[in-house]
Amino acid sequence: MPEFILGAKARAAGYRLVGYDSIGSTNNEALAAAAAGDPGGLWFAALQQTSGRGRRGRPWASPYGNLAATLLIVPDADAAATATLGFVAGVALNRALGAVLPGAAVRIGIDGADGVSGGRAARIALKWPNDVLADGSKLAGILLEAQKLADGRHAIAVGFGVNAVASPKDVPYPATSLAELGVERSAADVFEALSDAWVDVFGLWRDGRGIADVLAHWRAAAAGIGAPVAVSHQGEVLRGIFETIDDDGRLVVRAADDRRIAITAGDVHFGATASARS
Template identity: 55%
Template structure:
């Protein structure tokens, strides 16, 4: 089966460019924007060789994983557009619920046996999706200004479908490792459909309060110890919530509430060992 859009996405004017292998789906989407593409364009691939992660980190994927980028062109402010990362996280979580509802859970002290249980999908601020506590997906937003003064926003979504990186300082996983049989094409079909519902709720930022409520229901780590690396410094405290602008809110060791607009978040043992 090849990549395809859901009927609802097609009905609402979305288009699709699919590749077997690309350098970067985000880069292609940004090129399309500069060439005058009106947006509502998905760029997808099963292998990405020179993608980008947050803060300019290199990111490549194995063949069979999902790399998807959505080009959105609008007149809304960049501050508002930045919240599309939360829309993307919710959309992917909904898609995973639809097509990969269960995972293999190891049983016994030696992990020799397993049983099927519902997959626990959580959202980690700002733009990661976790499955059973390990990173399954990362989301990267990039923007470019257009000649007419508007901005083009590209929402890049990478999902570990068949393989996951092992040389990273945090737990990671893939759908295959979790025992899910969903492939990249099936997951993208569900994602393109789920995006329609969540972007309708977002409504160019007017429905952000509802998106925030939905995101918090799936949030990872609320009430737990957290360390946030911000511009080389590490802030520690308890993760309380995200505020109305989707900033990360912690209660620090002095009892003060601190709002963070950007940073790398670590929970639990990783917060204690890796973020200092």
């Protein structure tokens, strides 16, 4: 059995943990627990997923030794507020990865890894809507799934996938892992840091009332603000300048004709891909 442990803050806050060596999907386990009546505050963590998935049902490759973790929560918030939990997850994961990566050797990545940490360019940056970059390559991803309960509330599975020992091959984007970055930290190390970071950021969120504060932290760690961006959605590509994330969590693009367009969903590209016109 892997030696996953909760951080001290997570233990003090009453979170619980189930650890696995290998599992089909930690999100599936969380949603099954919700259906069985679990009140939430329960983490599922594994060293491997055999049926992991990302956004829009895409497969999530999970080589053995990487981190797959899902937190089941049942917040006292409406559906609009719970939709912003992805930003809570992003800020928490950004903090956790920043804690396990060395502070030195800061580099700016080709895909816009130019967030700010401690007043300087950060090696780790958040990519809208749900990725974490390291030196411009994808290091981690987040997936939220909701399930309506009999009492009208929504159980939320907040899923995290972190490339600790290896990155997936044959994917259409740059990817990396902690090991490839020269960082020898295990999935259990990342999980312990994540469980504590979640407590801090979720407390800031306050059932949606504190989303403005969470978004401020997210923007400060964001990749690509002020740079060219291309957003692919439903077969169309919008190009322009990534201006900000608005108060509803939408990506705001300033188009060539100076229109400001708010995007609710899509695949984001920076760098040469964003500037290309073909």
